[in-house]
Amino acid sequence: MQLLRSLCQIAAPSGNEAPLTDFVLRYVQQHQATWQVQPTIVAGEELQDCIILVFGTPRTAVFAHLDSIGFTVRYGRQLVRIGGPDVATGYPLVGHDTQGPIECTLEVDKNTGALRYRYHREIERGTELTFRCDFRETATTVQSCTLDNRLGVWNALRLCETLQDGIVAFSCWEEHGGGSVAYLAKHIYETYDVRQALISDITWVTEGVHAGQGCVISLRDSLIPRRSYVERIRHIARQAGIPHQLEVESGGGSDAKELQHGAQPWDWCFVGAPEDNVHTPHEIVDKRDIASMLALYQALMREL
Amino acid sequence: MQLLRSLCQIAAPSGNEAPLTDFVLRYVQQHQATWQVQPTIVAGEELQDCIILVFGTPRTAVFAHLDSIGFTVRYGRQLVRIGGPDVATGYPLVGHDTQGPIECTLEVDKNTGALRYRYHREIERGTELTFRCDFRETATTVQSCTLDNRLGVWNALRLCETLQDGIVAFSCWEEHGGGSVAYLAKHIYETYDVRQALISDITWVTEGVHAGQGCVISLRDSLIPRRSYVERIRHIARQAGIPHQLEVESGGGSDAKELQHGAQPWDWCFVGAPEDNVHTPHEIVDKRDIASMLALYQALMREL
Amino acid sequence: MQLLRSLCQIAAPSGNEAPLTDFVLRYVQQHQATWQVQPTIVAGEELQDCIILVFGTPRTAVFAHLDSIGFTVRYGRQLVRIGGPDVATGYPLVGHDTQGPIECTLEVDKNTGALRYRYHREIERGTELTFRCDFRETATTVQSCTLDNRLGVWNALRLCETLQDGIVAFSCWEEHGGGSVAYLAKHIYETYDVRQALISDITWVTEGVHAGQGCVISLRDSLIPRRSYVERIRHIARQAGIPHQLEVESGGGSDAKELQHGAQPWDWCFVGAPEDNVHTPHEIVDKRDIASMLALYQALMREL
Numbered sequence: 001m002q003l004l005r006s007l008c009q010i011a012a013p014s015g016n017e018a019p020l021t022d023f024v025l026r027y028v029q030q031h032q033a034t035w036q037v038q039p040t041i042v043a044g045e046e047l048q049d050c051i052i053l054v055f056g057t058p059r060t061a062v063f064a065h066l067d068s069i070g071f072t073v074r075y076g077r078q079l080v081r082i083g084g085p086d087v088a089t090g091y092p093l094v095g096h097d098t099q100g101p102i103e104c105t106l107e108v109d110k111n112t113g114a115l116r117y118r119y120h121r122e123i124e125r126g127t128e129l130t131f132r133c134d135f136r137e138t139a140t141t142v143q144s145c146t147l148d149n150r151l152g153v154w155n156a157l158r159l160c161e162t163l164q165d166g167i168v169a170f171s172c173w174e175e176h177g178g179g180s181v182a183y184l185a186k187h188i189y190e191t192y193d194v195r196q197a198l199i200s201d202i203t204w205v206t207e208g209v210h211a212g213q214g215c216v217i218s219l220r221d222s223l224i225p226r227r228s229y230v231e232r233i234r235h236i237a238r239q240a241g242i243p244h245q246l247e248v249e250s251g252g253g254s255d256a257k258e259l260q261h262g263a264q265p266w267d268w269c270f271v272g273a274p275e276d277n278v279h280t281p282h283e284i285v286d287k288r289d290i291a292s293m294l295a296l297y298q299a300l301m302r303e304l
Numbered sequence: 305m306q307l308l309r310s311l312c313q314i315a316a317p318s319g320n321e322a323p324l325t326d327f328v329l330r331y332v333q334q335h336q337a338t339w340q341v342q343p344t345i346v347a348g349e350e351l352q353d354c355i356i357l358v359f360g361t362p363r364t365a366v367f368a369h370l371d372s373i374g375f376t377v378r379y380g381r382q383l384v385r386i387g388g389p390d391v392a393t394g395y396p397l398v399g400h401d402t403q404g405p406i407e408c409t410l411e412v413d414k415n416t417g418a419l420r421y422r423y424h425r426e427i428e429r430g431t432e433l434t435f436r437c438d439f440r441e442t443a444t445t446v447q448s449c450t451l452d453n454r455l456g457v458w459n460a461l462r463l464c465e466t467l468q469d470g471i472v473a474f475s476c477w478e479e480h481g482g483g484s485v486a487y488l489a490k491h492i493y494e495t496y497d498v499r500q501a502l503i504s505d506i507t508w509v510t511e512g513v514h515a516g517q518g519c520v521i522s523l524r525d526s527l528i529p530r531r532s533y534v535e536r537i538r539h540i541a542r543q544a545g546i547p548h549q550l551e552v553e554s555g556g557g558s559d560a561k562e563l564q565h566g567a568q569p570w571d572w573c574f575v576g577a578p579e580d581n582v583h584t585p586h587e588i589v590d591k592r593d594i595a596s597m598l599a600l601y602q603a604l605m606r607e608l
Numbered sequence: 609m610q611l612l613r614s615l616c617q618i619a620a621p622s623g624n625e626a627p628l629t630d631f632v633l634r635y636v637q638q639h640q641a642t643w644q645v646q647p648t649i650v651a652g653e654e655l656q657d658c659i660i661l662v663f664g665t666p667r668t669a670v671f672a673h674l675d676s677i678g679f680t681v682r683y684g685r686q687l688v689r690i691g692g693p694d695v696a697t698g699y700p701l702v703g704h705d706t707q708g709p710i711e712c713t714l715e716v717d718k719n720t721g722a723l724r725y726r727y728h729r730e731i732e733r734g735t736e737l738t739f740r741c742d743f744r745e746t747a748t749t750v751q752s753c754t755l756d757n758r759l760g761v762w763n764a765l766r767l768c769e770t771l772q773d774g775i776v777a778f779s780c781w782e783e784h785g786g787g788s789v790a791y792l793a794k795h796i797y798e799t800y801d802v803r804q805a806l807i808s809d810i811t812w813v814t815e816g817v818h819a820g821q822g823c824v825i826s827l828r829d830s831l832i833p834r835r836s837y838v839e840r841i842r843h844i845a846r847q848a849g850i851p852h853q854l855e856v857e858s859g860g861g862s863d864a865k866e867l868q869h870g871a872q873p874w875d876w877c878f879v880g881a882p883e884d885n886v887h888t889p890h891e892i893v894d895k896r897d898i899a900s901m902l903a904l905y906q907a908l909m910r911e912l
Contacts, residue, residue, distance in 0.1 A: 182871040
């Protein structure tokens with residue numbers, strides 16, 4: 001879990017993913033020699049801060065978003081949300097402005113819900129703050145801020161070790177309205193004729209989805225994927241004997257929104273471990289669900 | 305109305321349109337020999353469950369969505385909506401899971417509004433349920449669930465009988481966030497240089513739109529079409545002497561949303577009969593409005 | 609300010625921008641001989657009512673929306689909004705239908721908030737009404753309806769006088785859901801390989817943004833631009849010594865929404881003067897902010 005720990009400690013809120021992009025690019029360059037297949041790496045200004053890794057002759061693309069939730073400093077001590085972070089007075093926040101690194105805390109006004117930071121000085125307008133990472137590992141769980149979606153990124157990087165044919169795409173802005181998957185999807189479809197997608201992201205523990213019972217295959221969230229594609233995925237999971245759970249939600253979304261609404265006929269399915277304490281500094285995931293997530297991706301990328 | 309009755313009896317909620325796609329493809333293959341022009345049929349995995357029919361040298365495309373509203377079985381006996389169905393305790397629902405066909409009823413919790421089904425056994429997670437079809441025809445009306453949009457599909461198929469030049473496109477996911485018109489629109493524009501659209505769909509009886517007074521030309525709903533195009537359509541309707549009504553709404557939407565927001569300069573207009581009891585099992589349309597809808601489409605496809 | 613006055617007096621609500629398109633095209637044809645570089649003019653049905661001006665070898669594109677807010681006549685004396693106009697009983701409205709020109713007033717129902725017009729006759733269904741223009745200029749301010757975004761259009765046209773390399777694009781539907789920037793952005797990116805954008809539009813005076821303190825560089829609104837691009841813009845503004853202010857908002861949007869969500873990797877930033885009395889007949893802007901807006905655009909188009 002050293003890789004996951006490193007990923008969780010990098011601040012990369014939506015719009016400022018570049019530090020994590022740099023980390024992932026360095027990681028790929030340092031480790032790809034040990035992978036079964038060496039990918040073509042597509043990155044640079046034409047993809048902003050996204051990365052595409054192409055292995056062999058791809059049939060399916062995995063999307064994992066790099067960005068996290070956070071806060072932007074507004075006027076005075078006001079904060080506005082990046083994405084949908086949970087808020088509670090006392091949550092520790094970190095960032096930096098031209099005066100140096102910052103460690104402060106979140107304050108939620110009891111009456112208005114307005115968000116402020118508590119700090120010994122005023123922080124510069126527009127500064128981004130993210131939850132301070134307190135990475136905790138036990139025999140059975142990992143816990144940290146931003147497991148959503150550093151665990152999805154971790155899963156994608158571990159998948160690379162054995163991937164023969166497939167695409168791994170790292171996207172931006174997922175937590176805050178999207179904005180990169182539309183062009184990633186267009187590029188991948190037009191260049192590689194690939195239109196099958198798996199969304200490597202983290203979902204919720206709910207009354208119907210329980211920690212430790214396996215990776216989630218989502219039948220729907222706010223959007224509904226094409227039924228025939230989801231049935232193929234369920235079939236592969238059953239055949240492979242990998243523990244998994246089925247999710248049915250009316251809300252929530254993912255990078256799949258841009259696949260669904262883009263101008264290519266993508267089939268997509270959200271496949272990921274469930275977490276509790278969503279979008280807090282204390283997101284927690286069961287290690288069995290992490291293991292089944294990686295195993296399921298390995299099977300799906302072989303069989304789809 | 306036998307064709308309409310058949311269309312209404314096929315379950316095809318958003319995301320699982322394949323049964324209706326198969327029906328329409330079979331219908332086209334069986335009947336096209338009697339049509340004035342035989343279309344090129346574009347279908348298959350590259351269009352997911354959509355169909356494009358190309359007649360002669362097209363200038364205008366008709367979009368009719370195949371999918372309907374419905375419900376997805378969640379956890380326990382919970383249901384979540386597909387699209388925006390009306391809900392009332394007692395509405396009859398149908399579906400099937402691996403244990404066989406299902407006929408159950410909807411229950412709406414009086415206090416919370418939560419949706420459940422009442423049935424003798426638990427239905428499998430993720431199963432889709434739709435309104436049970438009770439098709440009723442009188443001398444002046446047709447009544448059924450899902451006239452929205454099986455009547456729009458019926459109109460498109462009847463239009464095919466005499467169509468010389470034009471495109472008829474059958475789309476998916478309209479009731480639940482869209483997701484196919486973006487690529488249909490791109491394909492049609494890039495392949496045939498067509499960027500004029502008519503939306504063959506069903507709208508609402510309101511204080512300003514009355515049953516029996518003719519097909520509706522919508523001047524706007526939640527979106528506003530380009531004025532100059534709508535004026536051309538109004539002019540053709542007046543010249544042709546076809547009964548019609550003008551609609552002005554602030555809400556509602558259609559496949560036109562994806563045309564408006566896509567990366568091609570589509571002109572579009574919603575043209576369709578009004579119905580009462582919208583999104584219930586008892587949608588009702590006046591036959592005169594069906595007749596004027598088909599007549600108006602015939603005129604518009606000639607003149608635009 | 610004669611040009612600005614003329615721009616403000618043309619009615620062009622979302623969906624019916626054609627009168628302003630015609631004005632801008634005529635203005636360009638009449639004045640381009642005096643400009644430092646003569647642009648290629650791209651317009652016509654393939655761009656609906658939009659215009660693209662291409663100067664030299666472009667690296668950056670300026671987007672200025674032509675359309676304004678307004679109202680559509682519904683049934684009886686009801687009105688529905690085009691975009692998000694402020695409403696108050698007595699606001700003067702203008703328009704025309706087949707019976708002739710119209711000058712009427714807005715009425716807001718105190719209890720329901722419902723909108724109606726007060727006029728001596730019924731106005732035809734679907735007629736568009738806009739605020740009557742009362743253009744007021746002092747030594748330090750301009751005031752009128754629709755400074756949002758006629759001032760952005762004015763800025764773009766004045767920028768043309770000295771522009772060496774760049775694109776100026778005039779868009780439609782910005783106030784009401786968008787619908788043209790997706791195809792403008794695709795055309796510009798694919799034809800000129802340009803993916804840097806500036807949004808020439810008007811923002812709000814708030815507790816953190818003050819009239820007279822310079823053009824606003826927006827660090828975010830409802831969407832978050834890519835940080836590295838915004839930092840380049842801030843650097844150029846500081847180096848050029850042009851007065852400017854930084855904005856951080858959680859709401860609001862612009863043509864940038866379509867750039868962010870489109871299938872090209874656009875970098876974008878909203879750069880524009882702030883106004884008070886937003887979306888009323890009495891929008892007011894400080895002349896110093898107009899001056900710094902134009903100066904900043906001149907510097908940015910040189911340096912980016």
